Amino acid sequence: RKEVEQDPGPFNVPEGATVAFNCTYSNSASQSFFWYRQDCRKEPKLLMSVYSSGNEDGRFTAQLNRASQYISLLIRDSKLSDSATYLCVVIPLRGNTGKLIFGQGTTLQVKP
Amino acid sequence: SQTIHQWPATLVQPVGSPLSLECTVEGTSNPNLYWYRQAAGRGLQLLFYSVGIGQISSEVPQNLSASRPQDRQFILSSKKLLLSDSGFYLCAWTKGLAGTDTQYFGPGTRLTVL
Numbered sequence A: 001r002k003e004v005e006q007d008p009g010p011f012n013v014p015e016g017a018t019v020a021f022n023c024t025y026s027n028s029a030s031q032s033f034f035w036y037r038q039d040c041r042k043e044p045k046l047l048m049s050v051y052s053s054g055n056e057d058g059r060f061t062a063q064l065n066r067a068s069q070y071i072s073l074l075i076r077d078s079k080l081s082d083s084a085t086y087l088c089v090v091i092p093l094r095g096n097t098g099k100l101i102f103g104q105g106t107t108l109q110v111k112p
Numbered sequence B: 001s002q003t004i005h006q007w008p009a010t011l012v013q014p015v016g017s018p019l020s021l022e023c024t025v026e027g028t029s030n031p032n033l034y035w036y037r038q039a040a041g042r043g044l045q046l047l048f049y050s051v052g053i054g055q056i057s058s059e060v061p062q063n064l065s066a067s068r069p070q071d072r073q074f075i076l077s078s079k080k081l082l083l084s085d086s087g088f089y090l091c092a093w094t095k096g097l098a099g100t101d102t103q104y105f106g107p108g109t110r111l112t113v114l
Helices: none
Strands: A004-006 A011-014 A019-025 A032-038 A045-050 A055-057 A060-065 A070-075 A084-091 A106-111 B003-007 B010-013 B019-026 B032-038 B044-052 B055-058 B064-070 B073-078 B087-094 B109-113
Touching: A004 A084, A011 A019, A019 A084, A019 A106, A032 A060, A032 A070, A045 A055, A045 A060, A070 A084, B003 B087, B010 B019, B019 B032, B019 B087, B019 B109, B032 B073, B044 B064, B044 B073, B055 B064, B073 B087
Parallel strands: A011 A106, B010 B109
Antiparallel strands: A004 A019, A019 A070, A032 A045, A032 A084, A055 A060, A060 A070, A084 A106, B003 B019, B019 B073, B032 B044, B032 B087, B044 B055, B064 B073, B087 B109
């Protein structure tokens, strides 16, 4: 089983739609969770951290479910500019010098 | 503010040739540094990380090596490239040791081995 798993998609949605991605992780001792965004042929950039209580940043909401070992990303009112690959990232252990474990990524294509 | 540079941006090399990719960070001191590789259509794979000058940890056995000759310089090398070394090489840095700090990525080097 992969340490971090995502549905690669692509998710094709119309503008204005709400879309959600899930990501599962295998190590129950994982400490930190993030969503990164990667545009085509570009480097990944941090979208948002995922906190235990859930967090929201504008149209984006991230949630963590430790019991089921998954994190989610919800995008409301999708824009064309949201088209990208969304990477789920897990830091497995506290004090592990920051090694990140990346999921394969979920590709989102927002259509006009 | 901190910035991270990588060069070259793109590289086409024949099989069996050597490789040297460079990464430098500005605006911070004693960063943790990382090399990742992303093969076409695949996720990011951590290759090496470094918590200080001369300190290198390897994640995946392969024909690549890394060095950190200066605090803010991280180099990825190979003596003989393989076809399977093709990919997008990303350098990243983070400040903290707690593992909770954000990692910032450089613009990457796209390597094609022919």
